Amino acid sequence: MWDYTDKVKEYFYNPKNAGVLEDANGVGDVGAISCGDALRLMLKVEQDTEIILAAKFQTFGCGSAIASSSALTELIIGKTVTEALELTNQDIADFLGGLPPEKMHCSVMGYEALRAAIANYKGDTWEDDHEEGALLCKCFGVDEGMVERAIRVNKLTTMEQVTHFTKATGSCGTCVESVESVLARVNADMVAAGEIDAALAFDPARAALPQRRERVKSSPLTTAKPQMTLLQRIRIIEAAIEELRPYLKADGGDCELVDVDGDRVMVRLSGACVGCQAASVTIGGIQERLATKLGRPLRVIPVPPGH
Amino acid sequence: MRPVYLDNNATTRVDPKVVSAMLPFFTEQFGNASSMHAFGSEVGAALKRARQQLQALLGTEFDHEIVYTGSGTESDNTALLSALETQPGRDEIVTSTVEHPAVLALCQWLQKTRGTKVFYTPVDSRGRLDIDAYRKALSPKTAIVSIMWANNETGTIFPVEQLADLAHEAGALFHTDAVQAVGKVPIDLKTSEIDLLSLSGHKLHAPKGIGALYVRRGVRLRPLLRGGHQERGRRASTENAPGIIGLGVAAELALEHMHDEQTRVKALRDRLEKGLLQRIGNAFVTGDTENRLPNTANIAFEFIEGEGILLLLNKAGIACSSGSACTSGSLEPSHVLRAMKVPYTAAHGAIRFSFSRESSDDDVDRVLDAMPTVVEKLRALSPFWKAGQQAAFEPTYA
Incomplete structure (x- = not known):
């Protein structure tokens, strides 16, 4: 079973703005039934102000595809066409509290449907230019x-x-x-x-040659401790984040530890990570890394900048 | 709310009688069967009895025809890899397009790494094997044929005896992956042409981690694991005594309940299918309804996607499975349904309900109550669905 957030489940079980929008003046169709994912986004845009008055969707796809479509409509209603175009697929994922990496394409489908629907409203056609691999x-x-x-x-x-x-x-x-x-x-x-x-x-x-490993002098018998103190855990978390920072910095981003509360680790992403399309995957990567280092599951929660 | 478990082709609940038979072999009779002392010999006697229980279910003549393994997958791998070594001058494999990945992925790996020639026999829209293509694929170069007894997704049963005959005419060994068939349909190997048969404990109310490979007397076998004399040197590893003993009791129980499986369980399955098709339009049963496991129903609901169905059913306390792409993380739907040329509009929405002797009439009622709302809800969301205007895909059951 996928690790869906409560918000994804909520938007799948009770999707908002599902169905046909009868007086739509912008319609975007993306995906195909052969891929198992398809989304039709219908917009009603006020001509003078270019404000999106209503948006509805129909989706053939998995739970996260339906939740992403519904989240998209919630995000764009009330915005102008120009404002809506500033949204990225990451905004859809963030709105839902994150998506599993294998399901990020669901948010991309929403991003593409929005562009297709706005292009249709303007009388253009939108060309799908992204290519994916395995x-x-x-x-x-x-x-x-x-x-x-x-x-x-x-x-x-x-x-x-x-x-x-x-x-x-x-x-x-x-x-x-x-x-x-x-x-x-x-x-x-x-x-x-x-x-x-x-x-x-x-x-x-x-x-493929085997890698040498530094010899550890201390014996596991003397260092094994039944329970780590909070301070010990924080030190391990800090050290693990330090190890990851060079990778984030290479992309112009950064990450710092804000707080640790039980199994919840709060971090703040900064620099290029803010608004980056892959931020939730980065958070997922950090979470995996910390869980491995600590030998127990935990949840990494991004704190918005300035909080 | 009591959960409804209709995913028994994925795995079954270990029967409490199986658990209680296994328990002493963890903490009391924990010896290594190879040891000279009393701890060892007690276990040895229990293993002997367990082997006889499994023999009875399979109808085998000799106890040494059973080699215990760690899983159905290990049995499949052992059978195919062994045949490529023991059949001089023969280096080709004949199999089908709808096998379990335990066979398919191994064949693809052999093609890629050893250049082994593999023929994948196609199936028709009902999932029946193309016998003409199968005959043509067999040759003096065929080392082994591997065709499943029953398909895990649709329950379609293959004519293994006829296929084994044809394989022997061509001088090839015949292996069948019977993981889904053992315990559900009668098997009598002492009168059979089958050379090798794979099975897995957890599909018949035994625990996970125990499997077996039947090796007909006289068939040569090269071990997959070397390093010990266990199983007459054909599968080195200290015997998984609790697992083997659990599988023995599970085999005995399966034999006891075989009639129930063939009659009551089959009736439950048939009532579910009929009821769903009456209540829901644009839905059809996949697979060969004439030759099927009694416990399996695979129903395709058009214009919706399987993951959504599973999530909504799960919310209603019903567990089943789908061959949909989204549940596995790939974009292609089930290879079995694609091989049967079930169109994408339906293949993505195919749901498998698999019963066991623990299933009840109440389970069927619960699904019949829940399913129409689930399908209606997802179809209302689907851009491909226009109620009343759809021309349903009609499987050509010719």
Whole structure:
């Protein structure tokens, strides 16, 4: 079962603005039944003020697709067309208290339907220009297309670089092999095209060599403690966040610990993370990392900047 | 509200009689069956009895024909990998497009890493195997055929005896993944052409983590796990005594309830199907209704998506499953329904209800009460649904 927030469940069980809007003057259709996801967004826009007076939706899809569609209508009603266009798919996900990484595409579908409906209102057609690949890194929601683009544009040849640029493999690391195979394939293409030197290209055989580990001098028998104190937990959380910050900073973002309350860890994202489309996936990644370090489940909650 | 559990093809509740038979083997008779002392020999005797109980369910002649494993998946993997080593001059596999991933993913991996040739026999719109294509796929190069006894999603039963005959005509071994069939349909292996058969405990009210592979006497077997003499050297590992003993009792209970499964459970399933189709339009049963497991119903509801149905049913306390893409995180719906060419408009909304001997009339009533509202609610949300104007997909049951 997916880890849906209460808000997602609420918007799925009792969706607001579901159904047909009879006097719509802007309609956007995205998705297809073959993909298992399709959304029709209907808008009634006041001609003079360009204010969206009403919005309704019809969705074929999973629970989070229906919740995202409903959330979208709630977000745009009362806004002008220009204001509505400033919304990102992240705003939809945030409104719902976050979505599982595999379900972020549901919020993207809402974002696209909004653009399609507004284009239709203006008498244009909207072209779908995004392409997706297989989801490689579930912790940070990085797909194959994102990894490949980062490698080509920045001429990346090591896994460390790929992690710095895309965050992929930065948390649990179970996707290392699949990311490595993309890096090896793209590097081979780039060598063939004369874009990089063959000597620099990523070598999967070398990457597969076992890694040496620093020897730990203390014995687990003497250090094992039945219960961690709050201070000990906070120190571990701080250290784990410190380890993650270089990756966030590489993207112009940052993160700081605000408070720890039982199993709830409050953090503040700053810099480029604010309003970033992938912020909720970043939070998910931090959560996974902290849970591994502490050896117990916890919930990471983003605190809005300035609070 | 009492929960309604209709997902027994996913897993079953361990029978309390099975649990109580297992318990002494955790804390009292915890010995290693290989040990020379009394702790070991007590366990050895119990394992022998458990093997006889499973033999009775499968109708096997010799006790050494059963090799215990950790799961149905391990049994499937052992059978296929072994055959590729033991059949000189034969390196091809014949299977079907609707197998469980335990067979399909292994075959795809063999194709990719070893260049093994694999033929995937297609099925028709009712999920029945294309026998002509199957005959043509068999050749003097075929090492093993692996065709499931019954499909996990639709319950469709394959003519395994006929298929085993044909495989033997071509000189190939015949393996069947009978994970969904064992305990639900009568099996008598001593009169059968089947060489290898895989089963899993947790599908018949035994615990998870115990499976078995039947290896017909005389069939060569290369172990998957090496490192011990257990199971006559064919599966090294200290015997999972509680699991094996639990599976033995579960096998005995399955045999006792076989008639109930074939009659009362089947009647429950049929009443559910009939009732749902009467109450809900644009819905149809998938699979071969003439040859099906008595406990499985797979019904496609057009123009809606399975995850939504499952979430709403879950809220009503009803547990079942779907082959929908969204529940697995991929974009493709069930490979079984796609192989049957069920259109996307219906494949995404296919729901599987799977009963067991613990199911009751009340369970059926609860689903019949809840389902029409669920479907109506989701169809009202669906952009593809226009009540009364839809031409339903008619499966061509020719």
